[in-house]
Amino acid sequence: MANEGSVKFATREAVDFVIVGSGSAGGILAKELSTAGFDVVVFEQGPYRKAEDFTHDEISVLYLNELLGGGPEVHQQTFRHHESEVAKVSEFENPAWYAQTVGGSSAHFSANFWRLRESDFKERSLLGPISGTNFADWPISYEELEPYYTKVDWEIGVSGAPGPYDAPRSKPFPVPPMPIKSAGVLMERGARKLGLRAQPGPLAILSRPHNGRAACSNCGFCMDFGCEVGAKSSTLVTMIPLAEASGHCEIRSECAVYRLETDKNGKVSEVLYYDADGNEQSQKAKAVIVSGNGAETARLLLSSASDSHPVGLANSSGFVGRNLMFNSHSIAMGVFEHPLNEYKGIQVSRLLHEFYESDPSRGFYGGGGIEARSLLGATPIRYADFALPPGIPTWGAMFKDFLASSFNHQITMTNSATSLAQDSNNITLDPTHKDAWGRPSIRVTYRDHPDDLATVKFLQDRAMELLDAAGATQSWRYGIHGQSGGAHLLGTCRMGNDPASSVVDRYHRSHDIKNLFVCDGSSLVTSGRGQPTMTIMALAFRAAEHIAAAAKANNI
Amino acid sequence: MPGDKLSRRLFLQGSSTLAGSSLARVSMPGMLALAEAACMARDAGATFETLTADEAAVFDAIAARILPTTDTPGAHEADVIYFIDKALGSFMAAELESIRKGLAEFQAGISGAFSDLSEQDQDAYLATRDRSRFFGRVRFMTLAGFFGMSSYGGNRNDVGWKLIGFDGHKGAWTPPFGYYDAEYMREQKDGE
Numbered sequence: 001m002a003n004e005g006s007v008k009f010a011t012r013e014a015v016d017f018v019i020v021g022s023g024s025a026g027g028i029l030a031k032e033l034s035t036a037g038f039d040v041v042v043f044e045q046g047p048y049r050k051a052e053d054f055t056h057d058e059i060s061v062l063y064l065n066e067l068l069g070g071g072p073e074v075h076q077q078t079f080r081h082h083e084s085e086v087a088k089v090s091e092f093e094n095p096a097w098y099a100q101t102v103g104g105s106s107a108h109f110s111a112n113f114w115r116l117r118e119s120d121f122k123e124r125s126l127l128g129p130i131s132g133t134n135f136a137d138w139p140i141s142y143e144e145l146e147p148y149y150t151k152v153d154w155e156i157g158v159s160g161a162p163g164p165y166d167a168p169r170s171k172p173f174p175v176p177p178m179p180i181k182s183a184g185v186l187m188e189r190g191a192r193k194l195g196l197r198a199q200p201g202p203l204a205i206l207s208r209p210h211n212g213r214a215a216c217s218n219c220g221f222c223m224d225f226g227c228e229v230g231a232k233s234s235t236l237v238t239m240i241p242l243a244e245a246s247g248h249c250e251i252r253s254e255c256a257v258y259r260l261e262t263d264k265n266g267k268v269s270e271v272l273y274y275d276a277d278g279n280e281q282s283q284k285a286k287a288v289i290v291s292g293n294g295a296e297t298a299r300l301l302l303s304s305a306s307d308s309h310p311v312g313l314a315n316s317s318g319f320v321g322r323n324l325m326f327n328s329h330s331i332a333m334g335v336f337e338h339p340l341n342e343y344k345g346i347q348v349s350r351l352l353h354e355f356y357e358s359d360p361s362r363g364f365y366g367g368g369g370i371e372a373r374s375l376l377g378a379t380p381i382r383y384a385d386f387a388l389p390p391g392i393p394t395w396g397a398m399f400k401d402f403l404a405s406s407f408n409h410q411i412t413m414t415n416s417a418t419s420l421a422q423d424s425n426n427i428t429l430d431p432t433h434k435d436a437w438g439r440p441s442i443r444v445t446y447r448d449h450p451d452d453l454a455t456v457k458f459l460q461d462r463a464m465e466l467l468d469a470a471g472a473t474q475s476w477r478y479g480i481h482g483q484s485g486g487a488h489l490l491g492t493c494r495m496g497n498d499p500a501s502s503v504v505d506r507y508h509r510s511h512d513i514k515n516l517f518v519c520d521g522s523s524l525v526t527s528g529r530g531q532p533t534m535t536i537m538a539l540a541f542r543a544a545e546h547i548a549a550a551a552k553a554n555n556i
Numbered sequence: 557m558p559g560d561k562l563s564r565r566l567f568l569q570g571s572s573t574l575a576g577s578s579l580a581r582v583s584m585p586g587m588l589a590l591a592e593a594a595c596m597a598r599d600a601g602a603t604f605e606t607l608t609a610d611e612a613a614v615f616d617a618i619a620a621r622i623l624p625t626t627d628t629p630g631a632h633e634a635d636v637i638y639f640i641d642k643a644l645g646s647f648m649a650a651e652l653e654s655i656r657k658g659l660a661e662f663q664a665g666i667s668g669a670f671s672d673l674s675e676q677d678q679d680a681y682l683a684t685r686d687r688s689r690f691f692g693r694v695r696f697m698t699l700a701g702f703f704g705m706s707s708y709g710g711n712r713n714d715v716g717w718k719l720i721g722f723d724g725h726k727g728a729w730t731p732p733f734g735y736y737d738a739e740y741m742r743e744q745k746d747g748e
Contacts, residue, residue: 056705056724056725056727057704057705058703058704058705059700059704059705059708063700064647073650179731179733179737180731180737180740181731181733181734181737182732182733182734182735182736182737184737185736185737185739185740186736217727217728217729218728218729218730218731218733219724219727219728219729220724220729221724336736338734338735338736339721339734339735340733340734340735340736341721341733341734342733342734343722343723343724344724344729344733344734345729345731345733379724380703380716380717380720380722380724381699381700381703381704383720384699384702384703385696385699394686394695395621395622395623395682395686395695396621396622396624396679397624397626399622399623400623400624400626400628400630400719401626403719403720404628404719404720404721407720407721407722408720408721408722408734
C-alpha cells in the first residue's frame with residue numbers, strides 16, 4: 001500500500017508529468033493524473049502550510065504578505081500603465097497578487113464561486129468585434145464545460161442555491177448556501193425596493209460537512225487568509241491529500257521553477273528549479289503542465305527562450321503574456337443604523353447579477369456583479385487605514401469616533417466586472433529587476449479599457465442606489481481609477497483553435513510543443529464577470545481528462 | 557537563491573507563524589522569546605530597544621494625536637509606542653533610517669520637542685505635516701499598533717478591538733451575526 005505523502009521520484013528519471021504550480025488548476029491536475037496511475041511531481045515555490053498553520057494575524061498576513069512569499073521587497077515585480085514608461089517596483093504591494101503556498105491562491109481567496117454563463121463563451125459572436133482589442137469567442141461552450149463545473153461543485157465542495165439568472169446546472173449544489181448576513185439582508189431589501197433580485201452567493205466554503213471535511217465556523221477570516229478549519233475548499237484540503245494518497249504524487253514545495261528545457265526533438269524534457277536551499281536542480285519529465293497563474297506561467301514560458309524558441313516556449317503566436325485581464329472593480333460603502341458585525345462569517349452572502357449581461361443600450365461593452373461584502377470591514381487595521389468617507393479626517397478625535405461608531409455598521413458593495421483583452425495589457429520579463437531567486441522580475445503593464453471603467457462606474461451607480469434603498473444612513477463611493485494590480489491573472493496564454501492567435505488548443509495542449517500543456521487563469525479567453533476560480537478549476541478537470549486519455553493512447 | 561532578503565523576511569514572519577517553512581521552524585523559538593521579552597519589558601515600563609527615549613516621546617505624542625485619549629483609551633494607553641519600537645527593530649527595520657530622517661525633518665519645523673507642545677499646538681503643527689510620507693508611516697504604525705494582535709507589543713488588553721467592537725480573535729461564530737440578519741431570521745420563523 002502506498003505510504004501517504006512519502007513517494008519521492010528520482011530527478012534523473014523522467015516522470016510522467018511535472019506540474020508547475022499546486023494551486024486551483026495544478027492541484028486538480030495532480031489529483032486526477034496521479035489517481036489515474038501516472039507519476040507526477042508538483043512544484044510549488046511556497047512552503048507546505050497546513051490548515052493549522054493559518055492564523056488571524058492581520059499584520060503578518062495583510063501587511064507582511066506572509067502567504068504571498070513576502071512583498072515587493074522580496075519578490076520584486078514591476079508595474080507600468082503603458083509600454084512607453086519604465087516599469088517600477090511598487091513600494092508596498094506587488095501588482096500581481098497570488099499566494100505562494102501549497103494550494104496556491106485557492107488557500108487565501110474569498111472563495112466566490114461563480115460559473116460563467118452560456119453568453120460568456122460566445123460574446124464576440126453575439127456582440128460583434130470591439131476595435132483595438134482581442135475580444136474573441138472561446139473554443140468551447142458552456143455546455144461542454146458544464147459537467148466539469150458540476151464536478152467542481154461536488155468534488156471540491158461548493159455551497160449555494162440556484163439564482164434567477166444562472167446558467168443551467170445538471171445537478172444541485174452539494175450543500176446549501178452559507179447563512180445570510182446582515183449585509184445580505186440589506187442587499188435583498190434594497191433590491192426588492194428597486195425591483196431587482198438578489199441571490200445567495202455561491203462559495204467554495206462548506207455550509208455543512210462534505211467529503212469528510214468540516215463545515216465553516218464563520219470565523220470571518222476568509223479573504224486573504226488561510227482557513228484554519230479546512231472548510232474553505234482549497235486544493236490544499238480537497239485535491240492534494242488525494243493526490244498524495246495515490247502514492248504517485250510528490251509535492252516538491254519551496255522549489256521554484258525557473259526554466260523549461262527542450263530536447264533535440266523539440267519536446268520539453270527537463271524542468272530546472274531552485275530547491276529550498278537555493279541550489280539549482282533539474283527534474284526530467286515526459287510531459288510538463290504549467291499551472292502557475294497568469295503571471296508566473298507567462299514568465300516561465302518567456303524565460304525558457306532558446307535558439308530554437310527565440311521568443312519563449314509555445315509562443316509562435318506572440319500571445320504568451322498578452323491579453324492580461326484583472327477584472328475591473330469599484331466599490332461603494334454604506335453605514336446603517338444597527339450593528340451588522342460584518343467581521344463575522346463569510347465575505348459575501350448575497351449578490352446581484354441583474355447587470356451581468358452586456359447591454360449595447362448602455363453605450364459600452366461590459367457587465368458585472370454587485371456583492372454585499374464585508375471587504376474592508378472584515379479586519380480592523382485595513383478598515384482604519386482605508387474606509388473613510390469624504391469629510392472624515394485621517395487622524396484625531398473625529399477619526400477615532402468614526403472608526404468606533406462605523407466599524408460594525410458598514411457594508412461594502414463590491415462591483416466586479418469584465419476586462420477586455422488587449423495587446424497592451426501584458427506580462428513581460430523586466431529587463432533590470434530580479435526576484436528573490438534571481439529570476440527576471442514579472443513586469444506588469446496594464447491600463448483598464450475605457451469600457452471596463454464605464455462598466456464599473458455604471459455598477460457603482462447601481463450600488464449607491466441599492467444602499468440608499470436599503471436605508472443607509474450614510475453612503476459614499478471611491479473614485480474610479482485605472483487598476484495598478486490584480487489578483488485575477490487571466491488571459492495570458494489563451495486557448496483557441498487558431499495557432500496564430502492563441503497559445504493552447506481547446507484541450508490545453510500548446511500549439512507548438514506536443515508535450516507541453518498550460519492550464520490556469522492564463523487559459524481564459526474572456527474575463528467573465530469577476531470570480532474566475534470556479535472556471536479555472538472546471539477547465540483543470542476537463543484538461544486532466546483529455547491529457548490522461550492522450551497519455552494512455554501514447555499521444556504525448 | 558532566495559537570498560538573505562528572503563531569509564530575513566521569513567525569519568521575521570516567524571514572529572507570528574510560518575511553521576510550514578523549515579527556516580521559520582528553526583527560528584520560531586527565538587522569535588517567541590523575543591516577543592515575550594518585549595511584552596515583559598513593556599509591562600515593567602522598561603526602556604526602548606530601538607528608539608531613544610527622546611524619539612519614543614515624539615512618536616508616542618504623534619500617535620496620541622492620531623488616536624487621542626478621549627472618554628475611551630487612545631494610542632498612548634494601547635502602548636502603541638512599544639509596538640513602534642518593536643516594529644522598527646524587526647519587520648520594519650529596513651525603514652528605520654528613512655523614518656529617523658523623516659523625524660528629524662519633522663522636528664526641524666518647530667523649536668523644542670513636538671512632545672513638549674500643548675495638544676492644541678501639536679494638532680496645529682500636524683495639520684501642516686499630515687500629507688508627508690513620514691506622517692503616513694507613523695499613522696500606519698499607529699493603526700497597526702492599536703488594532704494589531706497584542707503579541708506585537710501594542711493593543712494592550714485589546715483596547716483597540718474593544719473600541720470598535722471587534723471580537724475577531726475569538727474565532728467561531730453562529731448566526732445571527734448582526735441586527736438585520738437576526739430580524740430576518742425572526743421574520744422567516746414567524747412566516748412558517
